[in-house]
Amino acid sequence: MIKLNNKLIVLGVSVIASTALFTSCFAATTTKVDSAAGVYKPTKNALDGGVTYKRANGSYTAYRINEQSTKGINHGRVPTANELKAWDADIMPDGTGLPVGSGTVDQGEELYDKDCVACHGEFGAGGKGYPTLTGGSLASLTNQRTCPGKDAPNRTIGSYWPQASTLIWYIRDAMPYAHPKSYSPDQMYAMTAYLLAQNNIKIDGEDIEELNQDNFKKIVMPNRNGFYPNIDGPKGVENVRAFYKDPKNFGAVGTRCMKNCGKEKVSAIGNEITAVEPAYSTVRDLPKVDPSKGGAVSEAQKLYEKSCAVCHKTDAMGAPPVGNKDAWDKVMKQGMDKVNHNAINGVGAMPPKGGAMNLSDDQVKDIVKFMVESSK
């Protein structure tokens, strides 16, 4: 039951994310489609690139409309105590709430390469437009954020997070991206162990090889005492309440913050900062592949990773997963022309060009070819 809910929630989030990308979605309402079922014909007010939903009357809309009756059961109800328990399950710095289990760094590495590498990069090193999980140093945190020409603060799990409990909790509740809350306790420990090891976190001075509910409590994160006032700990909730009772502690004056962050006066950002290494950027490019280090990745594959993998890596979004022969055999029964047409114009919950309207038709066809060939 909870699993099903999660799936729906994930779908909802992806739809919000996709529509947010296209502001035009908020202006337009519905769009007529051509007679051929499922073919999306953009009109002047079309929701180009947005995810569209077919309605009972044949029109399309940017929003999923619940066409069920609003009478009776669809009003919802107060959650039961057990349902609440499933969601209200914190893992606290003192170890309260830790699941019972164990996992090794090696097991974590295997999971990571399967479930996380596409977005967080090799060994968590980033470079794919999603948060960098490893590297970084405590010293870099006091670097000026807005000062071109200097290294920027490098906030990663190892350099910035004060508590490892946040990590295992995050992995349990939010990751892997397309099917959160699907890891067993052993998998949670394995993944946490792997990410901590990649961040050079040690326990009692020793490299982490295996993590469980007992040695977990001995972890001391490098930035453990970096926040002020230091109000974590067993009385954390009471402390935070007391802290924010004082209006001075809101806004610019007393915001809870890192010690010493920004040694220099912060100046407003006028132009885009380009002199920082690595440069600040919103572009989600894959790193350039050096063929001498492990072979070339085709242009189509790079574009696939960037624009399509988020839905096509697994079947969680209802898309035919790349690598699944049966799913793609079924798709290909329609013939390549039709499949290309659908990829370009959208079909069902598949937005036109996967929402990446910057791609040319030929690029989409190349990606489809890659997807089909990778699924034989």
Ligand code: HEC
């Ligand atoms: C489809 C892309 C995607 C995949 C796959 C993915 N993540 Fe994430 N991850 C994200 C995004 C996006 C964020 C930022 C979320 C936010 O800030 O709200 C994130 C954030 C995180 C963070 C917090 C980083 C920080 O500094 O705030 C951790 C830890 C993390 N992911 C771990 C994982 C792990 C472990 C896996 C594999 C089990 C995984 N992710 C798979 C996209 C992904």
Ligand code: HEC
């Ligand atoms: C937002 C999620 C999403 C993204 C992003 C996405 N797809 Fe899809 N795709 C889907 C879904 C869902 C389907 C299944 C649609 C259906 O059959 O109703 C699908 C189906 C397809 C199909 C099969 C079409 C058919 O005729 O059955 C192809 C080909 C395809 N996608 C290509 C791509 C390409 C190429 C990209 C990237 C440029 C991409 N997709 C990005 C969700 C997505």
